[in-house]
Amino acid sequence: MDFPTIIQILDSAVRLMTPLLLACLAGLYSERAGVFDIGLEGKMLMAAFTAASVAYATGSAWLGLCAGIAGSLALSLIHGMSSITFRGNQLISGVAINFLASGLTVLLGQKIFGLGGRTPSLEGAARFNEITLPFADALRPVPVIGPIYADLISGHSVLVYLAFAFVPLTWWVLYRTRFGLRLRAVGENPASVDTAGVSVTRLRYAAVGICGVLCGIAGAYLATGISAGFVKEMSAGRGYIALAALIFAKWRPWSALFATFLFGLLEALANRYPNLDLGIITVPSMFMSALPYILTVIILAGFVGRAIPPRAGGEPYVKER
Amino acid sequence: MERMPKWADVVLTPLISLVLAFAISAVVILAIGESPVEALKVMVEGALFSSYGWGFTLYYTTNFIFTGLAVMVAYHAGLFNIGGEGQAAMGGLGVALMLLFVPWPHWALALPGAMIGAAAFGALWALIPAWLQAKRGSHIVITTIMFNFIAAALLNYVLVNLLRPVGKMDPATANFPEPTHLPSISDLLLSLGIEWGKNTPVNVTFFIALAACLLVWLLIWRTRLGYEIRAFGKSEPGAVYAGISPTRITVIAMLISGGLAGLMAINNVMGEAERLVLNSVEGAGFIGIAVALMGRNHPFGVLLAAFLFGFLYQGGGELALWTSIPRELIVVIQALVILFTGALDNMVRMPLERLFMALRRKKEA
Numbered sequence: 001m002d003f004p005t006i007i008q009i010l011d012s013a014v015r016l017m018t019p020l021l022l023a024c025l026a027g028l029y030s031e032r033a034g035v036f037d038i039g040l041e042g043k044m045l046m047a048a049f050t051a052a053s054v055a056y057a058t059g060s061a062w063l064g065l066c067a068g069i070a071g072s073l074a075l076s077l078i079h080g081m082s083s084i085t086f087r088g089n090q091l092i093s094g095v096a097i098n099f100l101a102s103g104l105t106v107l108l109g110q111k112i113f114g115l116g117g118r119t120p121s122l123e124g125a126a127r128f129n130e131i132t133l134p135f136a137d138a139l140r141p142v143p144v145i146g147p148i149y150a151d152l153i154s155g156h157s158v159l160v161y162l163a164f165a166f167v168p169l170t171w172w173v174l175y176r177t178r179f180g181l182r183l184r185a186v187g188e189n190p191a192s193v194d195t196a197g198v199s200v201t202r203l204r205y206a207a208v209g210i211c212g213v214l215c216g217i218a219g220a221y222l223a224t225g226i227s228a229g230f231v232k233e234m235s236a237g238r239g240y241i242a243l244a245a246l247i248f249a250k251w252r253p254w255s256a257l258f259a260t261f262l263f264g265l266l267e268a269l270a271n272r273y274p275n276l277d278l279g280i281i282t283v284p285s286m287f288m289s290a291l292p293y294i295l296t297v298i299i300l301a302g303f304v305g306r307a308i309p310p311r312a313g314g315e316p317y318v319k320e321r
Numbered sequence: 322m323e324r325m326p327k328w329a330d331v332v333l334t335p336l337i338s339l340v341l342a343f344a345i346s347a348v349v350i351l352a353i354g355e356s357p358v359e360a361l362k363v364m365v366e367g368a369l370f371s372s373y374g375w376g377f378t379l380y381y382t383t384n385f386i387f388t389g390l391a392v393m394v395a396y397h398a399g400l401f402n403i404g405g406e407g408q409a410a411m412g413g414l415g416v417a418l419m420l421l422f423v424p425w426p427h428w429a430l431a432l433p434g435a436m437i438g439a440a441a442f443g444a445l446w447a448l449i450p451a452w453l454q455a456k457r458g459s460h461i462v463i464t465t466i467m468f469n470f471i472a473a474a475l476l477n478y479v480l481v482n483l484l485r486p487v488g489k490m491d492p493a494t495a496n497f498p499e500p501t502h503l504p505s506i507s508d509l510l511l512s513l514g515i516e517w518g519k520n521t522p523v524n525v526t527f528f529i530a531l532a533a534c535l536l537v538w539l540l541i542w543r544t545r546l547g548y549e550i551r552a553f554g555k556s557e558p559g560a561v562y563a564g565i566s567p568t569r570i571t572v573i574a575m576l577i578s579g580g581l582a583g584l585m586a587i588n589n590v591m592g593e594a595e596r597l598v599l600n601s602v603e604g605a606g607f608i609g610i611a612v613a614l615m616g617r618n619h620p621f622g623v624l625l626a627a628f629l630f631g632f633l634y635q636g637g638g639e640l641a642l643w644t645s646i647p648r649e650l651i652v653v654i655q656a657l658v659i660l661f662t663g664a665l666d667n668m669v670r671m672p673l674e675r676l677f678m679a680l681r682r683k684k685e686a
Binding site: 078081082083087089090091092097099100104108110111116237240247284286287289290293300301302309 | 353403449453457458459462463464466467468470471473474475477481607610614645646647649650651652654656659660663664665666667
């Protein structure tokens, strides 16, 4: 494996980790506030569809992004209603949302475009195109640093940089703001937050809303960034991998960055080397694609550093006793 | 004090939830410019107006009974098993291994053998998440989701690299030997001189599914183990105080649940496809969630709900064939049923409770 190949694989890993990172941070807000969300997958899928449709109709990727966020938020609202207002089972609600997105996107796609659930291909301004950072071409001849800057760091769509910027932002919000403190408290001990006179309901809705916005960006990136249009079931389990990454990262923003990078790298490697030859044994691509899930099970079981979820996660808050 | 009479709790609430789910489905159909009445007509005609339709409806019903019962048993123990999909897929592997490598002389002997293989593989796939939940405290919902994906990858590997016959391209096993083919119900009836459901996949597994309903009912409400499972599901501290071991109940309930999900493979792998293909389960494991929720976690309810989904599935196929409504409508209906009967249960329940309380107060006054 030579240097340019490594750069290429890393570059592909960065592209593939972006939706995972956004969805993972989305789940982080929701679950830190005590609302489990296994509907990340569905929200991403819905966002991908609405983003691609509106981007196609208007020719603007930015309007597409707004539509993606709106589509995802609509499902967030359902999740909020069932798990916060009506104190239903959050897991069941998540399952329902995933199916809802999976069915509705095809149903509406077929109705609007008649292409069997796809949207027409997007081109030009309807997609988030790659942006070249300043001096990328000038620096390219410089050894080592040149290719890293020009080929790895530069040349992604704006959403990739946005996703990376969300990591320190999330850290700051969670650990350095009053809102973040309350958000974390509501996931650990909602009664204490309530006693302090802060609305548990409002905080949790805010968290679920932020989760919807981030999933919306993730979906928009899938349909208008990494590919050119919506395809049936295009989220392809990424929401679940993001969930796995969230556990892997133990519900912390910086760790989420590393976890999603690891899973993105695994996917990039599996794409490039369908059968990875390690000399003694050949690792089949299926193993590589299952590795994120296997790692999550191992981490969750606490064999390698225990992952403890927010204490009030999954439980609806009942005010009166 | 009871807030609502029992009939309102068991019948009225789920019924209203269902009506809401179907009403919104009708709105969805209207939104894509089709007529809900017309769609319902096509579905009923396609699924119930011919023995051909019934043959398929009952075939799907059989699948959903198994996966519905699987979710139900785990639910009584307070465990949410989303892993039915993976467990049923692994059950398929168990069936395939049993039928390909044991020379069965007759299907009546092969059937129990395949059932053992299916249940064992399904149960094994549920055992690891169960053990991890009981001993290591890892959340069973997350582990079973992960195990669905791991099962898919594992089966992909096994079918492509190990069980695929030499010279074949598609990732599937060889056809099972002739003597292991299960008789379809249409064959059975034909031998009695009745012509019914020609070329439909419903087979003797349907009767096994009915028996499974009865057995699960006996297990949950008429045995000591069933009592322990229910007690544990209602209150873990209470169960521990009564001397019930959480580890034991978690593991046993999940073994039964996984075994039931695995048994579905008798129907689709042994009975219908007669070989193991990639993605043989086709989402039936997930439909089990909707079936169990709609059936109020009672075997009789599961039977009815499985039949409803069998009808929806077959009717949905007909819709895709005769109208411009895609099959995915069924996925939307499934989602709405799960949402309203599962997650938004309180939306219907709370106002109803208030209504009944008000009625009672009026009567007392």
